[in-house]
Amino acid sequence: MKFKHLIISCWLSFAGVAVMAQSQFEWKTATANGYPYKYVTGDPTHSRFYTLKNGLTVILSATPKQPRIQTFIAVKAGSKTDPATNTGLAHYLEHMMFKGTDKFGTLDWAKEKPLLDKIDGLYEQYNSTKDEAKRNEIYKQIDQTSGEAAKYAIANEYDKAMAAMGAQGSNAFTSFEQTVYTEDIPSSSVDKFLTLQAERFRKPVLRIFHTELEAVYEEKNRGLDNDSRKVFETMFAALFPNNNYGKQTTIGTIEHLKNPSLKKIRDYYNSYYVPNNMGIIMSGDFNPDVMIKKVDQYFSYMVRKPVPAYTFGAEQPITSPVKRDVYGPTPENLTVAFRFPGASTRDAQMLSLVSDILTNGKAGLFDLDLVKKQKLLSAGAFSYVLKDYSALVLQGNPVKGQTLDDVRGLMLDEITKLKKGEFADDLIPSIVNNYKKTVIQQNEEYGSRANNLMDAFTSGVDWKTNVSTVSELSKITKAQIVAFANKYLNDNNYVIVYKHQGEDKDLVKVDKPTITPVSVNREAQSPFLKLVNGMPANAVQPVWLDYNRDIQRAKAGQLDVLSVQNKDNSLFRLFYRYDMGSWNNKLLPVAAQYLQFLGTDKMSAEDFSKAFYKLAASFNLTANTEITTVSINGLQENFGKAVTLYEDLIANCKPDAKALEGLKVRLKKARENAKLNKTAIMQGLLSYAQYGAQNPFNNVLSNEELDAIKAEDLVALLHSLATYKHTVVYYGPQTATALAASLTPLHKTPAQFTEYPTAKQFNRVASDKNKVLFANFDMVQAEINWIRNETSYDAAKTPTVELYNNYFGGGMSSIVFQTIRESKALAYSTYATYAEPAKKDDNSVFVAYVGTQADKFNEAIKGMNELLNDLPESEKALSVARDNIRKSLETDRVTQDGIIFNYLAAKRRGLDFDQRKTTYDSLNKLNYADVKAFHNNEVKDKPYTYCVVASEKRLTDDDLKKYGELTKLNLNQVFGY
Incomplete structure (x- = not known):
């Protein structure tokens, strides 16, 4: 995979609570344009499920x-x-599926193939040879x-082709029982996309293998960290x-990584990459009658084959806790896991509901008893559903002074409550309400639709089962949940993993x-890529924002209301936005966290959480450095109740000394x-590099200041929040005028703010010498960032900055990625970007990054510095970058409350127009x-x-001093406490 492999989902949809045949949710068949399909x-x-003749x-x-x-x-x-x-x-x-075929990714297949065949044979010799000296000779x-062979290869030609189409998010991931290739494309480029994908899966060529193998080594080492x-x-x-869930890992063992077999990889491809074992899932702007015919035309060459059956021995019941220990530098925590049957069973399907009863972010047993009452630093439960087996996973992090066994006891106590039915009778109906909202939210986005369909497939x-979830959830009774919990969760049938903070003595890189x-x-460019790029594409006209036209404005008392009407569904999102943050008052972030643990004379903190969850609503108060935001969201039918709940809490919350002491400990x-x-730590270094010893990252309360905080002071700050000027942002079914009228009596503000x-104020330090x-x-x-403070913000530079970033360091077709990873195999992840500031009076910043093995530290720095000081010229790469930006802008649609936040971001930069239009209009003029x-002025030969974040056992001071004046920071200097 490219950048993501192991998929660990901490929240799974209620995929499949027990479903009985329902008249409103039935599989039906239909035919359109000559293609039969099924639908629910x-x-x-409105998804259609087709099976082509080849399966x-x-x-x-x-x-x-x-579009x-x-x-x-x-x-x-x-x-x-x-x-x-x-x-692995x-x-x-x-x-390797990104490396091309005999038609693309190659300059001359006839000359390349004999060399690749020779490499195949050399790897087989290498793998069967035990003598280390002989192995080294073979590797040479x-x-x-x-x-x-690489002289005949065209690296990243696939990535270039996708970028030229205007694709975004080109990637792939591998997990236990899925390998998935993902692209987000303009609908106008679908023929180009299908042409390239059909060729890609026809007969992949395993070229440029040993440098990609080194990228996998890098990924393995990142996993070890x-x-x-x-x-x-x-x-x-x-x-x-x-089961291979436990016997094998996605990345594979070090021994197997060091002894790859190209023959075995081809055997795997031939066994599993067959049409009856594959699915193409698409969601977005297209006519399905037309699309299915296109897909069939492009992929009908594939031939159905039997797929090897996976067999495994049944797991024996766990009769006593299975304990394991893991060591590493990160904080200690505890994980408990119970085993369940596989995805197609009713019990596995019930598991998602059980996990939501334990953790739903508001009113679950873990939420109320462990988090809200501050018994643990954090705690959660989630289901992990797979074909053969599933698991209920509990995770907890201790507060200071707790042992991991304390964490275990607290979490298992909640399991006992579940088994006894000691949870609110209205919790299941509340979960149903919230799932209704989730379904609406997910169906709004074409990406979410496609992802859910892919997961189900x-x-x-x-x-x-997915479609009928809301209906079926409402039929589950508390008694059924209790019986289910008692069937599977007992005092002895779990695995427990103690994560200790300490050295991993078994670590082998x-x-x-x-x-x-x-x-x-x-x-270089293959004839096939020229063919794809030359294919006609339907013209798409860009759509720019007109802030006066697209945003409704009104007044709610003295407050400005900015609104976009939701004409699609019944959801609303409401924000109160304050132009102040921790730079104005370091207590604000603490007060924001404190609010969740407070109640009033009439309602406890737990009562508020339950009330919001019952309404399928939520609120959040966040205080960043310069902006504080209150967000409230839910169903419009509950707008008044949700806002009233928040207003009651913020206006009438009472000091709670016990809650504050718990918060201080946390x-x-x-x-x-x-x-x-x-x-x-790296974030702290970057802030230190930009601003010096006193910087935004360590602008926090000292431990003494934290100890001195009084509950009354935090509550007074919360009570006073509405007295500061703020802007109301709303996305929902109401117009701005109607919203202002309904909000005014609910949200009280003073006569004068x-x-x-x-x-x-934080001033950036001069980047005048290498440090x-x-x-x-x-x-x-070793993690390495290059950073320098650049010139002040200039909107006129933005089009050049966009083109420069795309060309030089932003993506898999960029100069940096091709050179550092593809050519030199120096990193798994690398990039470079010129970042413009969020506000007009600030400076831009240039950042480059390489994550590499410590023993390649000097090589990695040399490789990046060569690029920073000598920008390679490639008209082809520049054309790809220009096409990617242009086609992305043509199909980019800023919608919903994104329109308002786009406006507010532009306003902070001193702009009153959609800057994307300026970039689009300027692209063809830039060369x-x-x-x-731009590179020479801003990047080349600059200090x-x-x-650097790395182990001092693996890097010496001499290594570091080569590159500038060395300062070794301790963590108190970095964090400010």
Whole structure:
């Protein structure tokens, strides 16, 4: 896969609560344009399910809201079906499916093929040779021959083709029993898309293999640095010892990674990439009668074949807790998992409802008893449903002073309550209400529709089950839930994984092989790609926002109301937006968190959570650095009740000293945990690099200030919130005028607003010399960011910035990705971007990134620096970048409340128009000379601050000092506490 493989969904839809035949939800058949299809009556997505003559499943869900289509090409095969001797193979193949065929991705197939055949044979020799010296000699031959073969290869030609179409999100992922290829394309490019995909799956060529193999090594090492992944794999190994869910991992073992077999990969492709084991899922702007004929024409060449059956030994019952320990640098936590039957069973389908009774974000047992009462730092339950087996997974993080066994006891106590039926009688109806809202939300987006259809296809869940969920949920009784819980959840039948904070002494990384950079033939283009690019596409006219036309305005008392009317459904979203944040008052973020634990004289905090959930509504208060936002959303029919609930809470909440002490304990633990998070550490380094020792990242309360906070002060701040000027943003069924009339009596404001507290100012430091900021973290990889403060914001530069970013560092067809990853195999993930600021008075920032193995640190920096100081010229790549931006803009539709937030973002930059139009109108006037001049002025030969997070055991000071003045920061300096 490209950037995402293991899919761990912490919330699954209620796919399949027990379904009895219902007249309103039935499978029916119909025929249109000569193609028979099935559909489910009452399906709001109006999805059609076709099976072509060769067995290929095609699922189409048309929705014309945006001129784009989300596509998935899904194979019902993944790591579960990897050979035991070649684990990680499905994932390897997924990577290689981006490399082309004998028609594209090659300059001269006749000359390339003998070299690729030789590489095949060399790998077989390499894998069967045990003597390390002989293996090294064979690998040298592989490297040399690969370099020769690469002279005839065109790297990333697939990515270039998709980018030129205006595709977004080109990617793929592999999990246990699915490998899925995803693209979001303009509907006008569908013929180009189908032409390329049909060719892609015809007979993939495994070219540029050893550099892609190194990318997989990088990914494996990133996984070794990911404690969450280690916990998940350990849990599954204990839960499913007889099934490949537990016996194998998606990435594969280090031994198998180091001994790949191209022959085995082709065997896998030939066994599982067959039409009767594949599905094409599309949702978006198209006519299904026309689309099915196109798909059939392009994919009818595929030939049906028997698919190898997957067999496994039945798991034995767990009769006593199976305990496992995982070590790593991140914070300690606990995971408990119970085993359940597979996806097609009624009991597995009931599991989703049970997980929502435990955790739904508002009124579940975990939500109310463990989170709301602050007994744990965080806690949740989710179902993981697979074909052969499923699992109920409980996860908890301790507060300071708790042991992991304390966490276990608290979570299992909630399971006991579930088994006794100690949850509210109205919880199931509330879940039904919320699921109704979720269905509406998901059906609004073509991407969500396609994703749900794809998941159902690969997991083998009947789509009728999804469609009838709301109806069937309402029939489940509390007694049935209790009986179900008692059947499967007892005191001994679970796996428990203790994640300890500490050194993983069993950690073994994949060492880097010696790889000679290969040619990427950046300017080359195969005849096939020329054919695809030359295919006609329907013209699509861009649609720009007119803020005066597209936004309704009104007054609610003294407040400005900005509104877009929802004419599609009954959902509303309401926001109160304040132009102040933590820079104005460092207490604001704490007060925002405190509110969720408060009640009034008449209602407790738990009562408010239950009341909101019962209404299928929610609210949230967030305080960022410069903007504080209240958001309330739900069904319009409950608008008045939801707003009244929030207004009652914010106006009448009472100080709660116990809740504040609990919050302080949680905040301190969260702070400790942040220091064990390499991503947070890197964010701190980047802020330090831009602003110096006192910066926005560490502009937080000190521990002493945190201890000194009084409940009365936080509550006073919450009570005063409405006295500050704010803007009302609304998306919903009402007009702006009607909304203002209904909101005014509910949302009280003073006759005169209070002035905002003066905001703290942060000044960027001059980027006048090379510096290195280093923070130590126990990890296999090294994370490197280049950063420099650029000139002040200039709207006139935006079109050039957009083209430069797309060409140079933004995506898999960019110069940076092709060079650093494809040619030199120096990183799994790499990019570079010139980031314009959010407000007109601020500066732009240039950032480049490489995540690499520590032993490739110097090579990686050298590779990026060469690009920063000498921009490669490629008219083909520039044309692809220009086409991608133009076609993306033509099909980009800013809708719903996105219109208002687009306006507010433009306003912060001092603009009163849709800047996308300026970019679009300027694109054809920009050429390589403009991009080169921009690069030379802003990037070339400039001093940078290198922000490095890595293990000091793997990098020396001498390594770091090569690149600038070294400052090794401790975590107190980074975090400010």
